[in-house]
Structures are given as structure tokens and as C-alpha cells.
Amino acid sequence: MALKLEIAQEMLLAAVAVMPVERQPLAHCWQRVLAETVIADIDFPPFDRSPLDGYAVIATEVEQARPDAPVRLRQIENIAAGSVARESVRPGTACRIMTGAPIPPGATGVIRLEDTAVDGDIVSIMAGAGAAKNICRRGEEIATGEVILTAGTVINAGAMGMLAVLGKAEPLVYVRPRVALIATGSELIAVDEPLVPGKIRNSNSYMLSAQVQEAGAQARLLGVAGDDVDAIAELVEYAADCDVCITTGGASVGDYDLIGEVFKKLGVKVLFERVSIKPGMPVLAGVKENKLFIGLSGNPAAASISFEQLVRPVLLKMSGRTNWWRPCVKARLAAPFGKSTGAKRFVWARCWQGEAGLLAEPLSLQGNGMLKSAIAANALVVIPENSPPLPAGTEVEVILLVNG
Numbered sequence: 595m596a597l598k599l600e601i602a603q604e605m606l607l608a609a610v611a612v613m614p615v616e617r618q619p620l621a622h623c624w625q626r627v628l629a630e631t632v633i634a635d636i637d638f639p640p641f642d643r644s645p646l647d648g649y650a651v652i653a654t655e656v657e658q659a660r661p662d663a664p665v666r667l668r669q670i671e672n673i674a675a676g677s678v679a680r681e682s683v684r685p686g687t688a689c690r691i692m693t694g695a696p697i698p699p700g701a702t703g704v705i706r707l708e709d710t711a712v713d714g715d716i717v718s719i720m721a722g723a724g725a726a727k728n729i730c731r732r733g734e735e736i737a738t739g740e741v742i743l744t745a746g747t748v749i750n751a752g753a754m755g756m757l758a759v760l761g762k763a764e765p766l767v768y769v770r771p772r773v774a775l776i777a778t779g780s781e782l783i784a785v786d787e788p789l790v791p792g793k794i795r796n797s798n799s800y801m802l803s804a805q806v807q808e809a810g811a812q813a814r815l816l817g818v819a820g821d822d823v824d825a826i827a828e829l830v831e832y833a834a835d836c837d838v839c840i841t842t843g844g845a846s847v848g849d850y851d852l853i854g855e856v857f858k859k860l861g862v863k864v865l866f867e868r869v870s871i872k873p874g875m876p877v878l879a880g881v882k883e884n885k886l887f888i889g890l891s892g893n894p895a896a897a898s899i900s901f902e903q904l905v906r907p908v909l910l911k912m913s914g915r916t917n918w919w920r921p922c923v924k925a926r927l928a929a930p931f932g933k934s935t936g937a938k939r940f941v942w943a944r945c946w947q948g949e950a951g952l953l954a955e956p957l958s959l960q961g962n963g964m965l966k967s968a969i970a971a972n973a974l975v976v977i978p979e980n981s982p983p984l985p986a987g988t989e990v991e992v993i994l995l996v997n998g
């Protein structure tokens with residue numbers, strides 16, 4: 595009897611724990627999950643600074659300056675970004691200043707270079723209104739004590755930059771789960787081997803290594819084992835240093851479907867053997883000594899979809915992420931979906947914004963042994979259980995294949 599998807603998801607999530615933490619050099623932290631709350635210990639900007647190349651002035655002195663009535667000031671010094679002024683701006687003077695340099699004492703505004711005319715050490719201000727707005731104030735973006743990032747945040751480009759602003763050279767991040775990938779099947783050959791009759795290349799390990807990495811984990815490709823319990827068990831034991839071990843193939847009821855037997859031989863406690871989804875119905879899951887064992891179907895579409903639905907949320911939880919689910923939206927089918935379906939079905943689709951709302955078009959060639967439509971897919975259409983064929987225009991739930 596196949597288990598309901600939601601129950602299988604809950605069982606797997608309950609079976610795993612969040613990974614330990616480690617410090618990593620900031621340059622290696624992109625896409626890692628932060629394991630600490632980052633509180634600003636500085637204001638940013640740390641000083642009032644100029645957003646323009648121009649002249650720091652006393653704003654009220656130049657307010658009325660116009661091209662036909664310029665205000666003439668004496669330049670006292672020139673401050674580059676990285677330097678600080680030695681002198682104060684006093685009435686009748688201006689300080690040449692570059693973008694990013696600290697506003698000198700006494701100045702209350704900045705005039706951009708384009709609104710000035712310079713003759714020796716005399717600068718004529720040709721347009722002086724609004725000079726006070728041309729100062730970036732200390733702490734205008736970040737105030738000391740502010741919470742800037744929280745644990746569980748995926749470190750994106752913005753977070754990378756912000757951690758650098760705050761001097762976090764070695765942020766605390768979660769260790770990435772290690773995931774072993776083993777392909778089983780006597781028909782499988784390696785990607786660099788020539789095809790011979792009866793054989794196909796192992797594509798599942800490469801497809802899943804991408805899915806594993808997209809979920810923030812590390813993939814270890816352990817190669818192929820033929821349909822032999824001892825050979826498969828040996829490779830699974832090879833994965834001893836991994837947190838999750840995933841096999842593909844041999845998950846169904848055929849003469850050579852041996853994963854159940856392999857799990858039994860290795861003392862893996864089986865949680866379930868079939869989940870009520872299409873594709874991906876045959877999927878075994880088990881635990882042994884805090885390690886998770888997953889036996890996915892050999893069919894590429896089935897392996898990919900059951901990974902997406904069952905394994906991805908688990909890897910996100912282990913990685914320290916706080917949201918384990920993709921964003922889900924409603925859309926209308928842009929083309930009919932002609933199959934009636936018993937179990938809940940996931941269909942690779944393209945989703946886009948139409949004139950009257952979101953549209954989703956199921957991609958062609960969606961056999962459970964096929965993969966091509968996954969190349970163009972940006973979404974999965976969810977066909978509810980016990981659905982008749984669905985005409986174009988039917989409202990469906992769509993899972994967007996982006997991070998939530």
C-alpha cells in the first residue's frame with residue numbers, strides 16, 4: 595500500500611536532525627546557510643559622507659546661487675575617499691570632496707562638480723539649492739545594535755556583501771550534508787563508455803548530483819553497481835561517511851529489484867516502500883544510526899520527482915534552512931492535460947505571466963523514463979489525485995522551481 599505523500603514527507607523530516615556548524619572564510623560562504631544572528635556592531639555608513647564628486651559647503655551660504663548669480667567661495671583643500679579633512683569649512687570657503695569621502699567639519703551640504711566653475715582656488719557655485727540633501731548620513735542604512743541577518747538565511751550576493759561590511763571574515767554556517775549517489779542496474783554503463791546492445795548510460799547520478807547541490811548539500815558520486823545484492827551493499831557501505839545515501843533503480847517489484855533486500859542485509863530500518871505519487875511511486879526510505887537511506891526509482895523522471903518531493907525538503911532541513919518548501923501559486927493550464935490520474939501527479943511545465951494571469955503549459959514527452967522536458971521546465975503542475983483529463987483553462991496548483 596502506497597503511503598500518502600504528506601505523511602511520507604513528515605516521516606522523513608522527523609527522521610533527520612540539523613547539521614552541526616562550522617566557521618568558513620567569507621569568500622566560500624555563497625549559498626551556505628548562516629548559523630548565527632548577525633548584529634551590527636557599527637553604524638553604516640560609519641561617518642557622514644559625500645555621495646558626489648563636488649564641493650562641501652555651508653548650505654545656507656549657497657542656497658540662492660544661480661548661473662546668473664553665482665556664489666564665489668575659496669577652496670581650502672581636496673579630500674579623496676579614504677582621507678579625512680584637516681581643516682573646517684568656514685563662511686566663504688568650500689572644500690573639494692570626492693564621492694565616499696567624509697564630510698569635513700563645518701560643511702552642511704555638497705554641490706556637485708557640474709554646478710561649479712573653478713578658477714584657481716576660487717570656486718563659483720552656479721546652482722546651490724538642495725545642497726543639504728547631498729550628504730549620506732552616518733548610520734542611515736545600518737544602526738549599531740540592529741539585527742541584520744538571522745540564522746537560517748541562505749547567504750546570497752547581498753548577504754555576502756553585508757557580512758563583509760560588518761567585518762565577518764569567518765561567518766558561522768551549517769555543515770552541508772554529504773549525500774552519496776549510487777546507481778544500480780546491470781544495464782548501466784558510465785558516461786564515458788561507448789554504448790553496446792542492452793546498455794544505457796547512468797544519467798541519474800548526474801541529474802541527482804545537480805538536485806543535491808541545488809538543495810545546498812554535497813554530492814558524492816559513488817558509481818554504478820550491477821543487479822547484485824552484495825555488490826550494491828558494498829557500495830552502500832562505502833557511503834559510511836555520508837549523511838544520506840541515495841540509490842536509484844531496483845526499487846520496484848521486478849526480479850532484479852533488490853534495494854529492499856540490500857536495506858535488510860545492512861540492518862536499515864525501513865520507514866516506507868511506496869509513496870502515492872506519479873511518477874515516483876516506488877521509493878524506499880530507511881534509517882540506521884542517524885543516517886538516512888533512500889532508494890529511488892531507476893526511471894529518471896520518477897527519481898527526479900520523488901527526490902524533489904521527498905528528499906529536497908529533508909536536505910533543506912538538515913542544512914539549517916527554515917523554509918523547506920518551494921513557492922506555490924495558482925495558474926491556468928495553457929494546454930489540456932490529456933491523462934486521467936489516480937495518484938497525485940507532478941508534471942514538468944513552463945509557467946509564465948499571461949494577460950489574464952499566470953499560465954502553465956505541461957511540456958511534452960513526460961514518460962516516467964524520460965527527462966528531456968526537465969531541461970525547459972521552470973515549474974511543476976500538480977494534478978490532484980483521481981483527476982479526469984483536464985481541459986485548457988483549468989485552474990491548477992503550480993510549484994515554482996525556484997527557492998522559496
Ligand SMILES: Nc1nc2c(c(=O)[nH]1)N[C@H]1C(S)=C(S)[C@@H](COP(=O)(O)OP(=O)(O)OC[C@H]3O[C@@H](n4cnc5c(N)ncnc54)[C@H](O)[C@@H]3O)O[C@H]1N2
Pocket residue numbers: 777778779781782794795796797798799842843844845846847848851873874875876890891892893894896962963
Ligand atoms: N510489474 C510492475 N512493473 C513495474 C511497475 C509496477 O508497479 N509493476 N512500476 C513501474 C514504474 S511506474 C516504475 S517507476 C519502475 C520502477 O522501477 P525501479 O525503481 O525498480 O527501477 P529499474 O527497474 O531499475 O529501472 C527503471 C528504468 O530506469 C532505467 N534506469 C535505471 N537506472 C538508471 C540510471 N542510473 N540512469 C538512467 N536510467 C536508469 C532502467 O534502465 C529502466 O529502464 O518500474 C516499473 N515497472
Ligand code: MOO
Pocket residue numbers: 871872873874875876891893895896962
Ligand atoms: O511509479 Mo513510476 O514512478 O510512474 O514512474
